[in-house]
Amino acid sequence: MRPEPAVFTNAVRRRRSPLLLTTSVLLFATALLCLALGLLTRQANPLFASMILGALFALSLRLPRSEITGTATVDARWLRFEDERLVELTEIQIALMNPRPEGPPHVRLYRRGFRPVVELQLPSEAEGTRLIEALGHHASQSVAVMRLPFRHLAHPRGIFFWVAFVLAVFWLEPPRYLGMPTTLFVILVALVVQAAIHTTLHVGLDGLLLTSLGIRRLIPIGDLAAISSYESMLQKNPERGLDLLLTSGEKVRIPIEGNLLWSSYTVEIVERRILDAMEAHRARASSDDLRGLLDRLAPTGKSTQTWLTSLRALGSGASAGLREPAVPQDLLWQVLETPSRPATLRAAATVALSAVEGVERSRLRIAARSVAEPRLRSAIEAAADARESDLEAALDALATDEDARGRARPRAARPPW
Secondary structure (H helix, E strand, O other), rough: OOOEEEEEEEEEEEEEOHOOOOOHHHHHHHHHHHHHHHHHOHHHHHHHHHHHHHHHHHHOOOOOOOEEEEEEEEEEEEEEOOEEEEEEEEEEEEEEOOOOOOOEEEEEEEEEEOOOEEEOOOOHHHHHHHHHHHHHHOOOOOOEEEEOOOOOOOOHHHHHHHHHHHHHHHOOOOOHHHHOOOOHHHHHHHHHHHHOOEEEEEOOOOOOOOOOOOEEEEEEEEEEEEEEEEEEOOOOOOOEEEEEEEEEOEEEEEEEEOOOOOOOHHHHHHHHHHHHHHHHHHHHHOOOHHHHHHHHHOOOOOOHHHHHHHHHHHHHHOOOOOOOOOHHHHHHHHOOOOOOOOOOHHHHHHHHHHHHOOOOOHHHHHHHHHOOHHHHHHHHHHHHOOHHHHHHHHHHHHHHHHHHHHHHHOOOOOOOO
């Protein structure tokens, strides 16, 4: 049976008028055309025109939106507003809560591709959370992927970078060879750096995955001691972001908004998603009453193939006997769905579950969606889809990585930036 549609009364749809949206698109397209013309002809006038049109485009995005009050409904395929099909659920990339101290919260639906963001205002945060859960995008259900400004240029290190860059421009004088004013050259380079270099943040139940220039860093949720926001006061529009304080004493700074930083996310939106992930992580955390099962799931020096065979025997019940009783499915699900467990044990529980007759493979895939660590996610997906070679490779990578972490010495705390 299909689940009953989730109904949300007194919802407010916030949207731009079609005329304003068309004007914004035309401004953006004309600004790109003038920029290309100026770069090709090496003339300053088209470049200045592109800057003015770009400023008008940014201003048009900040104009107030119209508001319509009605009833929102989430069924198996669509999010509807009154009688209109507003968004197909498969179009939604992430749904995030935007808490507002001065009024009711907004839920932002970021869609795939270049489709505009859909924003709904709900009467309370509880209703906003219920809407996100109905859409299948709560922190306990999926990983939120957000493109943010390049974190290594966060304040104050970013200030030193741009000062050094401006000094290098005046010393090398590249604008003279390009035929454009120095100020315009600096602004264009700043825009290119902002557009081309970024940090991708994955927020999952198991941790935060930061990717910058192909370099990944996973911060387990259990390593987060506190989260605080920061503001740099050296600019007219201060840079804003989050400081993640780890249990080791290290502070990781993530810039989100600012004068030279453009992002479709706010500090409040990103902070709320991380806090929701931490709360869901704690809710699923369990005590260590599964120690015997965890010992049976651990590789303990076995080869990958031998480990796989023993795990499948554990899940199917073939290894059950007087000394080793059969393992209930709910305990295996608890290991898999507890983010605080080591990745190797969660992957092992997945393999054991995949050998159970009639197992809910859709539930395995849902568990994979909430994992940010790429190798663990690959192992769960491979086990759910019975891809043997991919599963062996993912398990071997997880076991090797865990052995390397066990031999590594604790690192000294890094500076705050």
